[in-house]
Structures are given as C-alpha cells and as structure tokens.
Amino acid sequence: MVEVREAAWRRRAGWWTHNRRYVLFMAREAGGSLSAVYGLILLGLLIAFGQGASAYGDYLAFLQNPLMLVVQAVILVFVLVHAVTWFYLIGKSQVVMSAYRAPPWTRIFGLMIVIFLAASAGVLFIVFGGL
Amino acid sequence: MADETGGEFDARYNPGHEVIRVQAANHEGEVVLEPLMWGLFSLGGFLTAFLLPVTILAISFFVPLGLWPSSRIGYAWLQGAMNPAAANFQGLLVRLFFLLVIAGSFFHGAHRFTYMVAEVTDHRGEKALSFLFHGLAVVGSLIALYTVLVGWLL
Amino acid sequence: MAGEKQVVFRVRRYQPQGTKGPYYQEYTVPYRDDEVVLDGLNYIKDNLDPTLTFRWSCRMGICGSCGMDVNGNPKLTCGTFIRDASRGGVVQVDPLTSFNSIKDLVTDFDPFMEHFLHVKPWIIRAKEKPVSEGEYIQYPEDLVAFRQQSLCINCTLCMAACPVFQGDNRFIGPASLAMALRYIRDTRDEGAEQRFQRISTEHGIWECTFVGECSVVCPKEVDPAGAIQTLKLMATTRRMKKLLMPKSASR
Numbered sequence: 001m002v003e004v005r006e007a008a009w010r011r012r013a014g015w016w017t018h019n020r021r022y023v024l025f026m027a028r029e030a031g032g033s034l035s036a037v038y039g040l041i042l043l044g045l046l047i048a049f050g051q052g053a054s055a056y057g058d059y060l061a062f063l064q065n066p067l068m069l070v071v072q073a074v075i076l077v078f079v080l081v082h083a084v085t086w087f088y089l090i091g092k093s094q095v096v097m098s099a100y101r102a103p104p105w106t107r108i109f110g111l112m113i114v115i116f117l118a119a120s121a122g123v124l125f126i127v128f129g130g131l
Numbered sequence: 132m133a134d135e136t137g138g139e140f141d142a143r144y145n146p147g148h149e150v151i152r153v154q155a156a157n158h159e160g161e162v163v164l165e166p167l168m169w170g171l172f173s174l175g176g177f178l179t180a181f182l183l184p185v186t187i188l189a190i191s192f193f194v195p196l197g198l199w200p201s202s203r204i205g206y207a208w209l210q211g212a213m214n215p216a217a218a219n220f221q222g223l224l225v226r227l228f229f230l231l232v233i234a235g236s237f238f239h240g241a242h243r244f245t246y247m248v249a250e251v252t253d254h255r256g257e258k259a260l261s262f263l264f265h266g267l268a269v270v271g272s273l274i275a276l277y278t279v280l281v282g283w284l285l
Numbered sequence: 286m287a288g289e290k291q292v293v294f295r296v297r298r299y300q301p302q303g304t305k306g307p308y309y310q311e312y313t314v315p316y317r318d319d320e321v322v323l324d325g326l327n328y329i330k331d332n333l334d335p336t337l338t339f340r341w342s343c344r345m346g347i348c349g350s351c352g353m354d355v356n357g358n359p360k361l362t363c364g365t366f367i368r369d370a371s372r373g374g375v376v377q378v379d380p381l382t383s384f385n386s387i388k389d390l391v392t393d394f395d396p397f398m399e400h401f402l403h404v405k406p407w408i409i410r411a412k413e414k415p416v417s418e419g420e421y422i423q424y425p426e427d428l429v430a431f432r433q434q435s436l437c438i439n440c441t442l443c444m445a446a447c448p449v450f451q452g453d454n455r456f457i458g459p460a461s462l463a464m465a466l467r468y469i470r471d472t473r474d475e476g477a478e479q480r481f482q483r484i485s486t487e488h489g490i491w492e493c494t495f496v497g498e499c500s501v502v503c504p505k506e507v508d509p510a511g512a513i514q515t516l517k518l519m520a521t522t523r524r525m526k527k528l529l530m531p532k533s534a535s536r
Contacts, residue, residue, distance in 0.1 A: 004301040006385035006393050011451040018357065022448065025496045029247050035179045036240020036268075038187060039233045043271065045190070046229060046278035049213075053206040060204065064195055072191040079187060083180040089495060089514075096433065096466075096511030097518060120185035127212060127225050128189050128203070161482050165491045166524040169517055246494050254453060257487075 024085060031082030034075045041072070087112035168242060168265055175239030182232050215282045226279045234272035241268035291315050292367055294325050295377045296337065301388050309377075310334075314367075322362040322370055322378065323351055326390075339390035346504055349440030353390055354379035359445035359502050382445040383454070396454045397441050403457065403483055404465040409476025421473045434467035434512055436505040443499035443509050455488045459499035459509030462490060466512040469519070485520040493517075 016022040041063070048059035062068060090112060091105030124131060193199040202208065214222030241264040249257040277285070294314050299307040312333050314325045323341055330337050341351040344363040351362045355370050356377050370376045384392035414421070443459040450456045465484050469477045484490050493513045500510040 006301065006387055007299045007307050007380075009383060009385050009451075011383075011448070015448055015451065021498055021501060022496070025448075025494075025498075029243050029494070032176070032179070032243035033240050033247060035183055035236040036244070038183065039236030039240065039271070042186070042190075042229065042233050042236075043275055043278070046233075046275065049206070049209050050278055050281050056206045056209070060201070063191060069191070069195060072187065076184070076187045076191070079179070079183050082176075083184055086176055086180040089497070092497070092500070092508075093495075093511040093514040096508050097515045116181055116184075119181040123182055123185050123228065124189065126221060127186075127228050129208065129212065159486050159488065161485050162487055162491060163524065165487070166485065166517070166521040169491065170521045170525075250449075250452060250494075 024081070027078065027081045028085045031078035031080075031085075034078045035082060038072075038075050038079065083116065087116070168238075168261075171238040172242035175235035175237070175242075178231050178235030179239050182228070183236065186232060213282065222283070226283060230272075230275055230279045233275040234268075237268040237271045237275075238265070241265045289315075290317070291374075292325070292371050293375045294329060295375055296326075296329070296390070297379045297386075298337070298389050299380075299386050307386070316367045318366070318368050320367050322353075322355055322360070322365045322367055322376060325367055325376065326362065326378065337390075338388050347438060349438035352381050352440045352442050352445065354382055354445070359442040361440060361442065361504050364504060381441065383447070383451045384441075384445070394441055394444075397439075397444055397458065397460065400457045400461040401439070401464065404461045404468075404480055405476060405483070406461075406464045406468060408468065408471065408474050409479060410473075411475050423472055427472045430472075431467045431470035434463045434470075434507055434509075437463060437467075437507045438505055440504060442502045442504065443507075446498040446502040448496055448498070449492055449494060453488070453492070456492045457484060457486075457489045459493075459513065462493070462516060463507050463509035463512040466516055469516075481520055481523060484516065485524075490516045490520060 016026045045056075045059060045063075048056045063072070087109050088105070091108035094108055095102045095105060190204055194201045194204065212221070212225045214225075216222060245257070245261045245264045248260055291313055294312045295309050296312065297307055298310050312329045314328050314333075316325060316328075321344075323344055326337065326339055326341075330339075339351070339353070339362075341363065342348040343350070346361055346364045349361075352359060353362050354360070354377075355362065355365050356372055357379070359381055360370075362378070367376060378390065380386040380390045380392050384394050384396070387393050437460060439460060441460060443463075444450050447456070447459055450458045462484060465480050468474045469480055490513055493510075495510060495514060497510045500506075500508045503509065
C-alpha cells in the first residue's frame with residue numbers, strides 16, 4: 001500500500017494583514033480592549049476624587065503629562081474605530097436579526113450616528129455642564 | 132447519519148485516508164456562563180461606543196487643546212456634578228454615567244481581550260484566561276460601584 | 286480557446302504519493318475577456334497538463350464545487366473572470382484556505398461535513414405529520430424569515446475566509462451555523478432546543494468574533510455573520526429565560 005498524506009493547512013501568523021477588513025477587525029478588537037484601559041483611567045479619577053482635592057489635582061496633572069497624553073490619544077483613535085465599526089456591524093447584522101422586512105444597513109448606521117451625537121451632547125451637558 | 136462519516140466509512144471507501152477528527156465539537160456540552168458574558172459584552176460595547184469618545188475628549192483633551200480652562204474638570208466641578216443630595220436628579224445621572232461607562236468598558240474589554248489572547252495561544256488555557264479577565268472586570272466594576280456610592284449612599 | 290491575450294496561471298500542485306511537499310507550477314494560458322478562471326484550469330488540463338486535478342461541476346455558481354483561492358482570496362472559479370483576476374499578468378490559484386489538500390487543488394472538507402451534520406440540517410418534528418393530514422401551512426413572511434440562509438450552496442468559501450476556522454478546525458463555522466438558523470427559523474421545525482444544545486458551545490457560536498469576512502465572500506449573500514449574531518442573541522435570551530423562568534422556557 002502506498003503511503004498517502006494530505007498537505008496540511010496551517011494558518012500563518014500574519015493572517016490579519018492579508019486584507020483591509022482583517023486589519024480593521026484587529027483594530028476593532030484592540031479598540032475594545034483599550035476601552036477597558038480608559039475605564040481604568042476613569043476609575044483612577046474617581047478614586048482620586050474620593051481622596052480629596054489635592055489628590056484629584058495631582059491625578060489630573062498626571063493625565064496631562066506628555067506620555068499620558070500620547071497614550072490617551074492612541075486610546076481615543078482606537079475607541080473611535082471601535083465605535084464606527086460597532087455601528088456598521090449593528091447595521092449589517094440587524095438585517096438577519098429582524099427576520100422580516102428590515103431597513104438597509106445604511107439607514108441603521110445613520111440612526112446610530114444620530115444617537116451617538118445626541119448621546120455625546122447629552123453627556124457634555126448633563127455630566128460636564130455644557131460647552 | 133453523522134456516524135457514516137469517518138471511521139468505518141473511510142476504511143471502506145478511502146483506504147489510507149487520514150480523517151480529520153473534529154470530535155470536540157460533537158461531544159462538548161452547552162455553555163451556561165458564556166451567553167451571559169456575551170450579553171454584558173454587548174451592552175458594554177453599546178455603552179463604550181456611544182459614551183466613551185466624548186468622555187475621552189472632555190477629560191483628556193479639551194483642556195490641553197485650550198478649549199476649556201482646567202477648572203472645568205476640576206475638583207469643584209466633579210463635586211458639583213456628583214451632587215450628594217439624594218433627591219438630586221443630575222447627581223444620580225452623573226454617578227450612573229460613571230458606573231456604566233467604567234463597568235461597561237471593563238466587561239467589553241475583558242471579553243475582547245480573552246478572545247484576542249485565545250487566538251494567539253491557539254485556545255490553550257482559554258477557560259482560565261476567561262475566568263481571570265471576567266473576574267477582573269467584576270472586581271473592577273464593584274470598585275467603581277463603591278466609588279460612585281461614596282458621598283451619596285455611603 | 287483561441288485568443289490574443291495570454292496570462293500565466295501559477296497553480297499550487299501537490300502529489301499525495303511521494304515525498305515532495307506542495308510546489309507551484311506555471312502555465313501560459315490564452316484567454317478571452319468572457320472567460321473565467323475555471324476555463325483556464327480546464328484549458329490547462331485539456332491541452333497542457335492532464336495531471337492537474339481540481340473539482341468543478343455546474344460551472345454556473347450553483348453546485349459549490351469549484352471553490353479555490355484566487356490570488357489568496359476564496360472565490361468560485363466559475364464566477365471569477367480571468368481579466369479581473371490577472372495581477373500583472375499572473376493568476377495564482379491555490380486550494381481553498383482552511384482545509385488540507387488531498388491532491389493539487391482538491392481539498393479534504395471532512396471537517397466541514399462533520400460540523401454540517403452536527404447541526405442536524407433537516408426538519409425535526411416531535412411527531413412526523415402524515416401526508417393524509419395535508420401540507421404544512423406557511424405564509425410568505427414565514428419564508429422570508431429563513432429564505433436567505435436556505436440559499437447556501439455549501440461551497441465553503443465562508444469556512445475558508447473565517448480566520449477563526451482557519452486557526453481552529455473545531456469551530457463549527459459560518460456555513461453550518463447559518464444552516465442551523467435556517468432550520469431554527471423554519472416554522473415547520475421543532476428542533477430548536479436540540480440545535481441550541483449543539484451550537485451554544487465553546488466551539489460553536491461563542492467562538493465567533495464577528496470578523497464578518499464570511500459574509501463578504503459568500504457568493505449567494507447568505508450572510509452567515511448576521512445569522513451567527515442572531516443565534517448569539519437567541520441563545521442569550523434563551524439562557525436568561527431558563528435562569529429566570531425555568532418552567533416556561535421551551536421552544
């Protein structure tokens with residue numbers, strides 16, 4: 001009997017560089033993970049607040065130092081990528097989710113953007129006391 | 132019908148053929164916690180997507196960009212915004228806002244990070260990693276809950 | 286296949302007997318604007334190299350046999366024009382991603398078959414309805430609920446595109462999960478509980494990270510990514526119902 005074997009398939013390490021959508025997916029995953037890092041920053045803010053005015057002031061100064069600003073800028077970029085891809089995905093998946101007649105994804109995406117702007121304005125005015 | 136693939140079928144029709152065994156998918160049981168974790172992840176994703184960008188801009192960038200004086204996010208502002216009077220609607224909203232954004236980002240990040248690491252490690256130790264990261268998210272959310280209740284209920 | 290234009294087909298070969306691993310072989314193929322990659326492969330087999338082995342059948346995008354990687358992207362070769370596939374005069378053809386190859390461009394898709402049968406892709410009834418009782422009544426909206434996923438031709442391009450399945454063949458995969466939704470949503474079916482027990486698992490719907498590439502490459506617009514997210518939502522609500530109202534939780 002002749003020995004026969006199949007040529008084995010192995011996924012390569014750089015698979016996600018193969019096309020734009022894979023790269024965007026990785027950025028989205030990174031954005032999701034980095035959002036938790038900003039959650040930590042916010043938690044630090046609240047803890048500093050609980051410790052009094054001077055601790056809070058020190059914490060704010062820490063956030064403003066150049067290295068921390070770069071970190072926060074990177075997080076902001078990835079969080080924005082995450083938000084935009086999240087709205088896109090909701091639009092794309094609700095077509096199947098709603099089972100019956102569903103509006104096109106562009107309309108849902110537009111709706112998400114409107115809600116995003118409204119929520120941002122709400123946060124600015126209710127939490128931060130307006131512009 | 133599933134019994135007809137592989138095994139005896141292959142011995143009869145495909146001698147010498149290596150069949151890829153995918154038994155794990157066939158015999159594993161239903162998961163209980165995972166749907167709930169996914170639900171929290173999904174909720175966290177919504178909260179993060181809608182509320183986090185403007186928060187980052189307001190706290191991290193409006194001051195260094197010169198759009199606001201630093202007093203706008205100073206101690207006095209936060210004290211006023213979190214207004215300890217229990218009946219105060221705005222104070223309640225601000226506290227809820229912080230809790231939701233922090234807890235939401237923790238649960239969302241925990242889920243994503245677990246899967247990112249699982250992909251790299253070929254799913255080895257995935258259960259342990261999931262337990263660790265989701266556990267950290269729970270702990271972090273409880274701490275956030277505590278800081279949000281201080282000066283209001285505590 | 287007389288034509289003035291020529292293109293080079295760079296095809297991955299593999300001989301299962303013998304000690305050599307996979308290697309590339311180049312063939313110069315004349316083509317016309319209206320010809321597809323499958324036509325090129327058939328030209329090679331008919332005129333240049335009869336040993337080249339590949340699967341094909343209907344050549345019109347309905348049998349799902351001719352899926353291969355064209356320039357690294359999973360495609361039905363019967364639906365990919367050579368004029369579109371040419372990259373600097375070269376068309377590279379590889380066996381479909383994610384699967385081992387048996388010979389040349391022929392893949393072993395047993396992992397897909399195992400997962401497909403695992404979701405029980407047939408109508409499950411508690412009790413079969415005898416023909417004498419008449420037909421199942423379904424309204425147009427009942428059909429709309431599952432029609433999109435029923436269009437699947439089992440070409441496995443989605444399994445090739447899915448990076449999760451590429452990395453882990455134990456993942457049930459988009460094709461089978463879309464089929465699971467097709468049956469769960471069919472009003473004639475009573476097997477949702479059985480299917481959720483099989484797909485709400487570690488290597489089932491929860492391994493999906495919604496990359497979405499499966500829906501991009503699907504030639505029939507089945508949208509398996511949307512189907513899996515729907516299943517996740519259904520599984521979550523089902524789990525919550527079971528926790529909160531264990532007695533009433535059923536189909």
